[in-house]
Amino acid sequence: MKLPVTDLIVFIIITLGNVIFGASFFIRNKTSDQFTSGGGKLPAWVVGMSIFATFVSSISFLALPGKAYVSNWNALVFSFAIPIAAIMASKFFVPLYRNLGSISAYNFLEVRFGAWARIYASLCYILTQLMRTGAILLLLALPLNALFGWNIKTIIIITGIAVIVYSMMGGIQAVIWTDAIQGIILIVGALVCAAILTFNMPEGPAQVFEIASANHKFSLGSFGASLTDSTFWVVLIYGLFINLQNYGIDQNFVQRYMTTSSEKKAKSSALFGALLYVPVSLVFFYIGTALFSYYTAQPDLLPGELKAAGMGDKVFPHFIVNGLPTGITGLLIASIFAAGMSTVSTSINSTATIILSDYYQRYFNKNASEKSSMKVLYISSVIFGFLGITISLALVGVESILDAWWSLASIFSGGMLGLFLLAFLSKKVRNIDAAVGVILGVVVIAWMSLSPLYFTEGNALAFKSPFHTNLTIVFGTLVIFLVGFISMKFFAKKETQSN
Template structure:
């Protein structure tokens, strides 16, 4: 496909605006606090919208409509746990990171458990961010290549390079404000597709609801792989199959883990006041589930559209001959008119670039604040650390783009599986370590390191189980739940057995919160 000049113009305007914003904001980065935290001066509503943009990657942009097109809305169920996590974050987690001088998730681990645990978690986080951003850069390239007619290598360089440019120059200020714009664009892109389908189908929205309801497409049923029919899911507890309650637990655990990493803590610490940090959670809680639901509804709309106007691609997807993730790119390329297609392609880019920019800046902050400054260059002036922050952002961007090229030129499936496995082995249970520190007065580095070893061994078993090497005793969907339980339980048990060392836990557990005002 060769882009229509109108679509090309829309995409160029989007790219130029992102670069222009990064360059405009670069003059504000005079200190490391400005570069990594935006001078701690962001309003809550902007941080909340930035949270939404960072959470909705290009994978979500494509995967949610694909899933509801092929099945129903069952994959939305884990997201219903998110508002509960938002409330816990506002009233339990934020006080830990807005009191005193903590500006890093791993600084908290250092204060609670010591340097060994903090450095381990920081290194794992950086590795995970590099692998994650490389994966997103590669996936958005293979999404854009067939839609634009541009080679995958150039798609990687363009999307990754432009994101790196405005992130390196503009710092965290550029991350937040470009996230705000990108979130608006990606929501507008999805809404534009829904409006187009509604106008194209006889009967409009009424037809979409009536036909999809009759077919069970608006339900929370799951697809039976053997029969090809939608079937209700059980609602009880089970480790061997997917149930509604277990999906809610999966969502809860995953989103708690997401709130206990540096991407989230960095945003909380960048807010003007503790109230703004809490307001960001209100914006996130109110906006996230409806936006996720909108992407699911887009897939339902596409299903109805292709029932009325079937194509060979839609038929092959529904019959299992093609991947469901091809449906939205197919719709954009073959159905949308010029201009609107450019908007939706820009929305897909926005979804990816918000994830990439956040990953680059956050990983560079962890390198400078949690590793380089305390262990390699203590006591230097702030300008030195600012230069290191710029250099770290550049280095991580190069690794991100290089990783995306590696996925492209090598055995992609093997490499991506390897990256997921390595990250899981090293990082499993880190959120369990945070909760162990916050919810108990026991333990030090020794207990947590024992917990990390136990969790890694469990993850090895789960990985071998996936390949059929060892017996399957639970659904792999629940690996994160079990891993964090093991982390917490083993760390607590080890802490009970090991001799206690006296230490000051002020502001480090929920039981030792001071009454001093949050900052």
């Protein structure tokens, strides 16, 4: 399909403008402190918008409407946990990191449990960011594939390189300021699309709700006690653990807490970014539901191949290309790119920061000069970016990108939250207690993650995990925390008896 010139101009101006704007921060990015924390001088509202834009990504922009289109609003329950997690993070974690003064979220673990804990958590973080980057780059490629028919893998490679360039040149200042702009573009694009869908129904806006209600599209899922299905409670618990991990111990967020000039501003930016996401995610789910009603009322507008199972992620891109007025298509595609680029650039910058602070300056060059530190940041940015591109290429063809991302996030997060909770909530838990907890927690995580692949038939079914995949992070976290705490009590009692 040939893109109208107006749409092409809108898309190029917004997308290229973001890249150029981000790269322009190169002149203000001469030290490692400026690269990783912006010198601690960024405005709170900009940091808050950056937190919002980083959290949204194209996973939200494309996969959430896709999820709502094929099922219901069950996944929206995930958003309900975000304010709770953000409030807890602002109350407990922001002051902790600001007082420690380290740009790394994992320095605290080394202080409490030793170097192994810092390495374990930082490696889990890097693996999680690689999976996140791969999923997002793939979602960025879908609309351009629908629009031009271009090869998805080619789009992934070109987009990935563009983001690497501006995030490497501009550092955290470029990432945060472009995030803020991209977040505004994203919100405008989503609202415009929701309005167009609503007011273009054959029988008027009310038809959206009539068709959706008749097909139970507004359901938040079962309220039953099952831990096998994606019930309301399973998604809520999963959301609470993942979001507490995001806002409490994720380097993406912790690094932003260090970019403001005061603790108060850091707290307000965290709350602003979290609370903004909730209504915007509601818009995304509404778009998916409205798409269902739109194509149910006008089935001839949807190609036959998109009516097949597993094609939900491609319905919204199809509507963007074929159902929007000239000019708006370019805006929506630019919005999707803005969402994805903000998250990928954040992952690149934060991972490079971890490589510098947790590895290079810790083990290879404790008195590193600014020149060598900047060199490490640049090289790490490039290597991580290309690894993310490679993973994205490997994900091409996955049936549901959202399900794939949630599963991978649970696996690679490795129960880090449990280790942090041990360190934060109990001053008596020792190195050995934490190590025992992590070992058993990783065993549980591996069992829950791999059992669907290896315990599939015959007697092996008895060893298969009966729990929903989303609960992997929940059980991993709880096992690490509870085993570590019980170990502390047990060994403390033994020591008391021996004395």
